[in-house]
Amino acid sequence: MTETPNRWRRFADWDERPLRLDKFAAEDWKNGFAAFTSPADPKPGVSVAAGRIISMDGVLERDFDMIDRFIADYHLDPAIAPESMAMDSAEIARMLVDMHVPREKLVRIAHGLTPAKLADVVSRLNALEIAFAYSKMRARRTPGNQGHVTNAKDDPLQLAADAATAVALGFDEVETTMRVARNAWSNAVACAVGAAVGRWGTLFQCSSEEAEELQIGMAGFTSYAETVSVYGTEKSFVDGDDTPWSKAFLAAAYASRGIKMRCTSGAGSELLMGFHESKSLLYLEARCLCLQRGMGVQGTQNGGIDGAPVTATVPGGMRELMAENLLAVWLDLECASGNDARATESEIRVGAKIMPYLIAGSDLICSGFGSILKYDNSFNPSLLNGEELEDYLVLQRDFEADGGLTPLSEGRSLDVRQRGIDALSAVYEELGLATASAAMKASVLVASGSDETESFTPRDVSVISEAIKARGITVIDVITALAKRGYREEAENLLNVVKLRVSGDYLQTSAMVRNGKVVSAINDPNDYGGPGSGYRLSAERRSEIIGIRDVLDQKEVLRSESQHEKEEAKHIDYRELGEAVASSNSKDVVIGISPAFGLKLFQTTAGHRLSDVLGEMTKAIAARGLSPRIVRFRHTADTSFLGLSAARLAGSGIGIGIQAKGTAVIHQKDRLPHHNLELFSNAPITKLEHYRGLAANAAAYALSEMPDPIVVPTRGEAMGSRYHARTAMIYAIETSLTTEGASPIEVAVTFKRAAT
Amino acid sequence: MRYGVKDYPLAEKHPEQVKGARGKTLADITLDAVLAGDVTIEDLRITPTALDAQASVARSAGRPRLADNFERAAELVNVPQDVVMRIYELLRPGRAKTQQELLQAAHELRSIHGARRMADFVAQAAEVYETRGLFSKRF
Numbered sequence: 027m028t029e030t031p032n033r034w035r036r037f038a039d040w041d042e043r044p045l046r047l048d049k050f051a052a053e054d055w056k057n058g059f060a061a062f063t064s065p066a067d068p069k070p071g072v073s074v075a076a077g078r079i080i081s082m083d084g085v086l087e088r089d090f091d092m093i094d095r096f097i098a099d100y101h102l103d104p105a106i107a108p109e110s111m112a113m114d115s116a117e118i119a120r121m122l123v124d125m126h127v128p129r130e131k132l133v134r135i136a137h138g139l140t141p142a143k144l145a146d147v148v149s150r151l152n153a154l155e156i157a158f159a160y161s162k163m164r165a166r167r168t169p170g171n172q173g174h175v176t177n178a179k180d181d182p183l184q185l186a187a188d189a190a191t192a193v194a195l196g197f198d199e200v201e202t203t204m205r206v207a208r209n210a211w212s213n214a215v216a217c218a219v220g221a222a223v224g225r226w227g228t229l230f231q232c233s234s235e236e237a238e239e240l241q242i243g244m245a246g247f248t249s250y251a252e253t254v255s256v257y258g259t260e261k262s263f264v265d266g267d268d269t270p271w272s273k274a275f276l277a278a279a280y281a282s283r284g285i286k287m288r289c290t291s292g293a294g295s296e297l298l299m300g301f302h303e304s305k306s307l308l309y310l311e312a313r314c315l316c317l318q319r320g321m322g323v324q325g326t327q328n329g330g331i332d333g334a335p336v337t338a339t340v341p342g343g344m345r346e347l348m349a350e351n352l353l354a355v356w357l358d359l360e361c362a363s364g365n366d367a368r369a370t371e372s373e374i375r376v377g378a379k380i381m382p383y384l385i386a387g388s389d390l391i392c393s394g395f396g397s398i399l400k401y402d403n404s405f406n407p408s409l410l411n412g413e414e415l416e417d418y419l420v421l422q423r424d425f426e427a428d429g430g431l432t433p434l435s436e437g438r439s440l441d442v443r444q445r446g447i448d449a450l451s452a453v454y455e456e457l458g459l460a461t462a463s464a465a466m467k468a469s470v471l472v473a474s475g476s477d478e479t480e481s482f483t484p485r486d487v488s489v490i491s492e493a494i495k496a497r498g499i500t501v502i503d504v505i506t507a508l509a510k511r512g513y514r515e516e517a518e519n520l521l522n523v524v525k526l527r528v529s530g531d532y533l534q535t536s537a538m539v540r541n542g543k544v545v546s547a548i549n550d551p552n553d554y555g556g557p558g559s560g561y562r563l564s565a566e567r568r569s570e571i572i573g574i575r576d577v578l579d580q581k582e583v584l585r586s587e588s589q590h591e592k593e594e595a596k597h598i599d600y601r602e603l604g605e606a607v608a609s610s611n612s613k614d615v616v617i618g619i620s621p622a623f624g625l626k627l628f629q630t631t632a633g634h635r636l637s638d639v640l641g642e643m644t645k646a647i648a649a650r651g652l653s654p655r656i657v658r659f660r661h662t663a664d665t666s667f668l669g670l671s672a673a674r675l676a677g678s679g680i681g682i683g684i685q686a687k688g689t690a691v692i693h694q695k696d697r698l699p700h701h702n703l704e705l706f707s708n709a710p711i712t713k714l715e716h717y718r719g720l721a722a723n724a725a726a727y728a729l730s731e732m733p734d735p736i737v738v739p740t741r742g743e744a745m746g747s748r749y750h751a752r753t754a755m756i757y758a759i760e761t762s763l764t765t766e767g768a769s770p771i772e773v774a775v776t777f778k779r780a781a782t
Numbered sequence: 783m784r785y786g787v788k789d790y791p792l793a794e795k796h797p798e799q800v801k802g803a804r805g806k807t808l809a810d811i812t813l814d815a816v817l818a819g820d821v822t823i824e825d826l827r828i829t830p831t832a833l834d835a836q837a838s839v840a841r842s843a844g845r846p847r848l849a850d851n852f853e854r855a856a857e858l859v860n861v862p863q864d865v866v867m868r869i870y871e872l873l874r875p876g877r878a879k880t881q882q883e884l885l886q887a888a889h890e891l892r893s894i895h896g897a898r899r900m901a902d903f904v905a906q907a908a909e910v911y912e913t914r915g916l917f918s919k920r921f
Contacts, residue, residue, distance in 0.1 A: 092914050099906075100847065130844065237867050244863065246823055260914070264875045269916065271907035272873035274851075278900065279866050281855030284828030322851025358845065500823045505816055518813050524826045525811055529800040530836045531791035533852070535845060544791045548843050 045372040051339040058302035061293075061337070061346035062149040066304035070143035072111045074104045083142040091260040093313055096270040100320030103137040110138030119150040122159040122356070125556040129163055133358045141312035144356070148349045149308060153382065156348045161386035162554045164355040165547035166536035167561045169387035171430030172362060173197035173397035175217055176404035177476040180209040180487045182216035182454070183447050183462055184470045184479055189220025190446030191439055192397040193228045195415075196432040198538040199250065199362075201394050203233040203404045206484050210234040212491035214247040215504060218520060219453055220446040222508075226519035227539030229286065229532070233405075236276065243285040246501030246524045249532070250286035252327045252362065252393070256317050257291065258310030261301035274321040284527025286537065288325035288360060289318045293346055294333020307337055311350040319357045324535045326354045327393045329364025334409075338369035344379060351388070360536035360547070362393030368400075368407040376409055380418070384427045387561055389536045391429055399475035412474070422571045428563055432570045443471050445516075452511035453504055459490045583755045590628035590635075598637035599776040600624050606657040606772040611677035614653045615728050617643055617721075618672030619773070620663045621763035623686040627756060630688025631710045631749050639717050641777050643682065646721035652678070652728055654721075656775050660768035663760035665707075666700050669693030675770065678728035682721065687756050688712055692724045703727060704735050710749050712738050785835050786842040792835055799835075803827045830856040850899075857897035865895075873907055875916050884908035 040046065055064035068083040079098040080087045090098060118135065121127040136144065151159060173192040177184045185202065192200050202217045204210055214232040221228045229249045232242050242248050254273055257263045263270070273289070280287040291314035293307035302310065311328065318326050329351045330337045337343040347364060354361040363383055370376060383391045395418070396408030403411065410418050415431075422429045447470055451462040460482065469480040482490075493499075501524050508517035522542070526532045532539065537546035554560030563571065606616075617640070624636050640656070647654040659671055665683050669691035672681025676695070680703075684690040688709030691702045706712050706720060719736040726733040789795050793808060801807055802825035815821045837852035858866060869887045871877055878884045885908050892901035911917055 092910055092916075095910055133844065236870075240867070241863070246826060264916070267874055269873065269875060269907070269911070271903065271910070272870060272875075274903070275870050275873050275900075278851055278854040278858055279870060281833065281852055282828070282858035282861070282866075284826075284832075319847055322847040322849070322854070324848055501826075502816060502821070502823050505813070509813060509817055514813065517816075521811070521813055521816060525808060527826060527828050528802050528808060528811070528832065529791065529793035530828050530832045530852075531793050533833075533836055534790070534840060534843075535848065543794065546790075548787055548790045548839065 043372070045370075045375070047371040048375070049339060051336075053341050055306070056304050058297040058304060059340050060306045061340045061342040062145075062306055062308050062349070064304055064306040064309070067145070067306050067309045068142050070111065070115075070140055070146050072102065072107045072140055074108055077104050079104055079107065083140045092263065092270055093258065093260055093317060096320055097141065097313065097316045100322075101137075101316040102140065106134065106138030107140075108138070110135045111140065111143055115143065115146045116150055118147045122147070122151065122163065122352075123155045125162065125554070128555070129552060132163065132356060136356050136358070141309060141316050144316070144353055145306070145309045145312040148352050148356075151349070151352075153345045153348060156345065156352050157382035157386045160348065160352045160355060160382070160388070161560070162552070163352065164386075164388060164552055165358060165360055166389050166538075166545070167550045167552045168540070168545060169428050169430055169561060170198040170390050170538050171196070171392055172199040172201060172390040172394040173392075174366075174394040174403055174405055174408060175200050175202050175220070175397055176204070176213075177398060177402040178205060178404070179476045179479070179481065180204050180206060180213055180484050181470070181476060181479060181481045182212050182450055182487060182490065183466060183481050184473065184476055185213060185216035186220035186446040186450035187443040187470050188398055189217040189230075190223035190442040191434070193221050193224050194434050194438060194442045195397065196430055197228060197395070197397065198430065198540075199229045199231065199390060199394075201231045201233060201252070205404050206488060207235065209484065209487045209491045210238055210242060211494040212487045214242045215453070215494060215499075216450055218247045218501070219450045219504065219508070219516065222516040222519035222523070223442050223445045223449065226522040227542060229523070229538065240279060240283065240285075243280070244283050245499070247504075248285070249523055249526060250288075251280055252288045252290055254280075254287060254323070255290045255295070256314050257295055257299070258305070258313040259296050259301045259303050262296045262299045265299055265301065270317055270321065277321050277323050281533055284530055284533070286532050287323060288327055288362060289321065289323050290327040290331055291315065291318065292328045292331035292333045292337075292364060293343075293350055294330055294336040297336055298333055307340070307343075308346050308349055312353055315350070315353050315357050315359065318359060323359070324533065324537070325360025325362065325389070327362040327364070328354050329361075329393075330367065330369065331364055331393070332367055334364055334367045334369045338375075344369075348382060358535065360389045362390035363388040365392040365409045366394050366405070368409050373414075376414070377417075377421075379409060380421070384421055384429045385425060387428065401477070402475050416574070419574055423574055426563055426568065426571070428561070428567060428571065433574045435575065440471065447471060449508060449513045449516050452513060453507045454490065456507035456511055457499060457503060459493055460486065578751050578755070580755045580758070583752060584759070587627055587629075594624065594628040594635060594637055597635060597778055598624065598640070599778065601774045601776070602658070603772040603774055606655075606675055606770040608675050609655070609677040611653070613651070613728075614655050614677045615647050615724050616655045616657050616672035616676040616681040618668040618681055618683045618770075619656060619658050620668060620685040620760050621658070621660050622663075622760045623658065623684070626759050626763070627686035630686070630712070631753060631756075632688055632712055634688065634714055634717075636686060637777060638714055639684070639688065640775060642714050642718040643721035644775070646718045647725045650722065650725035650729065652725050656773045658771045658773050660763065660765055660771070663757065663764055665689050665691045665705075666693070666702060669702055670695070670697070670699050671770065676728075680724050680728040682724050685757075686760060687753055690717070690720060692720060692727065694727065706736070706738060708738050708740055708745055710745055711740060711743070785838040787839065790839050792832075792839070800832065801829065803829055828859065830859045833859065854899050854903065857891075857895070857900050861891070861895045861897065865890075869904065873904065876918070878911070878917060880917055881908045881912045884911065
């Protein structure tokens with residue numbers, strides 16, 4: 027960057043922020059960079075003759091490309107289309123956000139809407155309206171979440187430990203993939219075993235090459251698939267090496283094997299593949315979604331997905347991602363709503379991106395959340411990752427919103443990780459695939475990521491994986507091995523997941539497993555109809571969500587103060603001398619201490635002993651030839667009034683007010699209560715030297731000097747977030763000791779020389 | 783039997799009618815039965831009956847397209863894996879060099895596997911691919 031002398035240096039500051047790593051693209055419809063509308067988008071329209079769609083969105087039947095043809099034949103209902111298409115787009119948009127219009131009515135209307143019309147309707151909604159409509163229109167009432175479990179070494183021990191951890195965190199689905207394609211079988215077995223720890227019902231996917239993924243599913247290791255991608259232009263589709271018919275065939279093939287499946291699509295894929303036809307991102311995605319409904323898949327993974335980062339470079343891109351998710355649920359598809367590929371380096375953009383989904387709920391809020399560290403994510407980093415997982419847990423608590431996850435204690439995390447590692451090691455040993463040493467297992471147990479493990483190498487894993495495949499090992503062999511080696515609970519859990527495919531109940535729209543039962547859009551339909559309806563946190567679920575770690579309560583505050591009490595007794599002695607009265611000695615400066623000061627509370631929030639604070643202050647006053655007097659007030663705990671009351675008792679007219687937590691003020695007897703001489707409000711960063719300076723200044727004021735005010739330097743720390751919970755609890759202890767009209771007490775303080 | 787929304791989940795509402803490919807009920811499929819060798823992967827496969835039942839549930843829930851997919855799937859249950867994968871491969875762009883190859887696959891589905899819906903579906907693909915020039919050579 028060239029040095030610009032006249033540059034406002036704030037821009038240089040901004041240059042250093044992570045946001046500036048994000049690159050933004052100019053709106054340019056001709057080159058495909060348009061989120062909601064493009065002049066190249068067709069006008070909505072449909073013609074029906076003799077029960078057939080003979081034109082759609084301005085294209086005559088004979089000119090239909092493959093996608094048009096598929097949508098006209100399989101999505102559009104000719105009996106409904108004329109009526110739906112005749113409706114005013116603005117009116118339908120209002121119906122989407124009208125809580126009195128039931129979901130089913132809108133779903134039926136959508137059966138007759140073309141891609142251009144669908145896009146036209148949702149483009150009329152602002153971001154808030156889209157989020158609201160999403161909340162109303164999503165198919166299943168209870169929200170859920172999906173996590174990625176992968177690592178940079180394809181280490182099966184770590185996969186088992188991390189899958190067990192993901193299950194304990196509450197993920198309804200776990201998805202893995204590999205660094206090395208031939209490691210698929212080992213990854214599948216490792217995650218299947220890990221996901222069987224603790225409870226059963228977490229569905230599991232191993233994303234790999236189409237044919238192999240289906241084979242792994244048939245061997246019983248996986249229970250769902252979602253990498254069946256579709257595209258919004260014919261050329262992209264063909265370049266993706268498929269057609270609507272080949273993908274629909276695959277959809278039927280998965281169902282025929284009893285495996286749950288959803289398709290994948292998202293804004294930006296056609297743009298990245300170079301065949302966007304200058305159409306808007308939303309219109310192309312509307313085509314993808316109509317196609318998917320036509321194929322008869324139960325759901326979709328959409329919301330940009332791999333195209334989310336490029337979509338987020340365009341004006342309105344993030345709103346577009348929300349709009350396309352809305353289209354998915356309006357078309358009655360299960361929606362795994364993206365929030366996976368990390369579309370930004372800015373943590374603020376990350377938080378803003380996830381919020382509407384957290385509040386609105388979604389079948390699977392992320393498709394997937396990176397349950398592992400960023401560098402271990404073989405799909406690429408997710409919007410949220412192992413690093414930020416606790417932030418997400420706190421957002422759930424902040425907004426009392428069910429994001430599908432549950433806080434995990436340190437003890438429980440070690441338990442489930444150990445169990446996952448041991449169970450998998452037993453299976454690999456029992457099946458003669460590999461033996462894990464105690465050191466390998468120990469390193470994985472506590473590792474945050476694969477950089478810290480001494481475990482299987484990718485090459486070891488390839489040997490294991492190829493053996494699993496070549497020997498035709500199935501889930502039955504794994505279940506048997508688990509039971510033989512004493513992992514009966516895990517064996518049962520794994521068997522239960524495979525048994526799901528016998529009835530096929532979990533093939534229905536938005537199916538997941540909760541508490542051993544299949545829950546889907548059929549037996550848990552979203553019935554939102556205004557406040558009090560739809561999904562609400564139960565008292566039980568709320569208590570899970572709010573149970574984050576390291577939460578402060580008053581008992582904890584008092585416990586820590588009582589530890590300091592003993593220590594303080596070695597340093598200081600307070601002796602009460604009776605009621606304090608105003609003096610006429612112009613040399614005295616009064617230090618007014620709060621009701622709990624040294625009685626119930628013993629340290630400032632910065633951690634200084636109150637004896638040290640008082641010691642510094644009295645020394646500094648005495649150093650100017652003045653007499654420090656200490657008076658305990660009992661009628662107030664407020665800093666200003668402590669200071670003002672102290673000043674009124676001082677012969678010099680100058681007083682210091684100080685609370686036990688360390689907040690202090692210099693006051694003068696004739697001033698208004700909140701018009702003090704100097705205020706020291708940031709106790710957590712106030713050091714002993716500042717208390718010394720404060721007292722020296724008080725002495726200077728008493729001598730009618732005009733000192734430089736003491737400045738406690740702040741770097742903009744969020745003092746409130748760091749200290750206010752503790753401060754409020756401490757202050758409540760102070761106020762509980764106040765009594766209306768109680769007289770001040772003169773206190774004699776003796777400093778003791780204590781062994782530290 | 784036609785199933786509706788109230789019959790769902792079938793495993794809970796009609797457990798006696800839910801059976802694996804060899805006739806075992808969910809109650810028969812236990813860990814002990816697996817360990818005794820009485821349960822194999824065959825018993826954990828979905829059946830055409832189950833898929834037709836789910837199609838019926840989906841239709842009653844207002845999801846005709848999902849129901850159609852389940853019905854197509856029911857026809858594929860007993861189609862061997864290699865045949866399924868071969869026909870899927872043939873449906874991908876440029877794999878079939880002529881329309882005839884796809885029509886042949888449709889015929890195979892219909893006559894050998896009794897997969898009437900799937901056969902119609904593949905035959906339609908053959909027609910569309912011809913129109914859209916997908917039988918042209920791809921390198």
